[in-house]
Amino acid sequence: MVDIIESLKAGDKRAAARLITKAENNEKEAFEILKKLYDNTGNAYVIGITGPPGSGKSTLTDKLVKEIRKKYNKKVGIIAVDPTSPFTGGAILGDRIRMQDLSLDEGVFIRSMGTRGHLGGLSKATNYAVKVLDIIGMDYIFIETVGVGQSEVDIVKTADTTVLVMVPGLGDDIQAIKAGIMEIADIFAVNKADRGGTDRLVAEIEMMLDLNPENTPWKPPIVKTSAVSNKGVTELLDAIKTHKKFLKETDLLKTKRISNIETEILKIVKEELMSLITQKENHDKRKRLAVDVYHKKIDPFTAADCLIKIIKGG
């Protein structure tokens, strides 16, 4: 354990990859290590890139990261949670090949998270992956996730700046899916802006922002991009930097991070408590209660109270 801690402090990427896998598998050692290295977190700036499938999130991320590398020579981590992302092995072969030059860059660390098979949940696993990349000294961390379900929204909520990528002409169904995610956008990127319908989409977003009853100090800018032809990427990066500056100057970055920490603590609490109930020794008791409820001997609320008593006593 001392070895891996030293390796992580030295910025070893292979040690980071191993630790993320351990955290994904819910291994206790991973959390012991993170606990010990907690002082080394909090330095990276986290950017969430979300949007519907087919909006070109990965290409946009790819271009943003290349711009950061070229202009500022900062270290960048990418966590791809989108199942259709070329980073995670989805999408078409051409995309995946295009991304390979990024993965050859020494100052870039790419980690894809499967959307299944995480003991303890995807949003938790992503959260720890961010911490690990933070520890090994990444300056910027991008989280790319498809904005469809609650768990994806939860993931992107932990970002400092969230970019919502939209494209003209995706139809109303897609709009309905991502309804819940509109509120968390700090910046809108209207991608594939060379397509028809761009101005209408921009107008729709503007209207929606004007309808927002809350008088917030930050009005999300709308940036037109065409990631494939590298248009608007500089402007989008500038918008991200402006938002970062705004958060720092208004102290909202601190507020946001403290609120995220509170959510994180509650998640750990929830999980520890649930692990108390789902312990093997309680398995039979749980099963028996469920059978009793099935046979209407007791109701589920009373059954739940029985389990709570076990936890409190344990």
Place this chain on the structure above:
Amino acid sequence: MVDIIESLKAGDKRAAARLITKAENNEKEAFEILKKLYDNTGNAYVIGITGPPGSGKSTLTDKLVKEIRKKYNKKVGIIAVDPTSPFTGGAILGDRIRMQDLSLDEGVFIRSMGTRGHLGGLSKATNYAVKVLDIIGMDYIFIETVGVGQSEVDIVKTADTTVLVMVPGLGDDIQAIKAGIMEIADIFAVNKADRGGTDRLVAEIEMMLDLNPENTPWKPPIVKTSAVSNKGVTELLDAIKTHKKFLKETDLLKTKRISNIETEILKIVKEELMSLITQKENHDKRKRLAVDVYHKKIDPFTAADCLIKIIKGG
């Protein structure tokens, strides 16, 4: 409270609607009532209808319900969770008008659940809506939900029979979204089967089913439907009835329901424990711990332990 209990026992739909709203708002009284009426649950057969937006789930549900009403004169409840469903006010006006004759049928109860603003979660609210419809004597309960996120998968998991509606030609992105939901289908409905690409989609589903390593006693049938022109609806209803018969004869219905009850009890436990932490009197303590973590005075794991001690002591 005695009044509402008697009304529910008598099958009063307005009392049912009120109770569902109370449960959605997480009012304590709702759970007191459900607790008292728990003996009256377990009689309805629950059918989940899920699939991507635009697959025609609502029209299919509409036709299935009409067939049940006409042929068997059984009472049917519909819970629509799909934001694009005409039942919930989404979709185009034509669809909504078409559904109205169902809502005029005395033996039908339709309830739409918004996908936002449920204290305690959508899957919990849906769960209670099913119980309420069960209590007022519905023989069949349909849950229509769009299969995109984890919470939607959770909802449909509580059904006795789950129908996954697919359509030819929706493209790969949609396929990726619903990947997690393929496993829970008891029956596949290939809707809009008058379109090109139907046979290929059927072949793809068959291939996927053949690849399934588990040797399960039930092989999901694939039914071709064209809900708009009422084709294949009888066959689909027959498939549902065959599955129901299979579950009853093999005792798998009991196994499935006991397992669902176990999940439900755990959900209640989780929530009660969380409500202990999020109580007002613990608010300051929680905030202070988050601030301490932000300033690296402690790590989040240690902060979580502090909160757990509070719960155990409380």
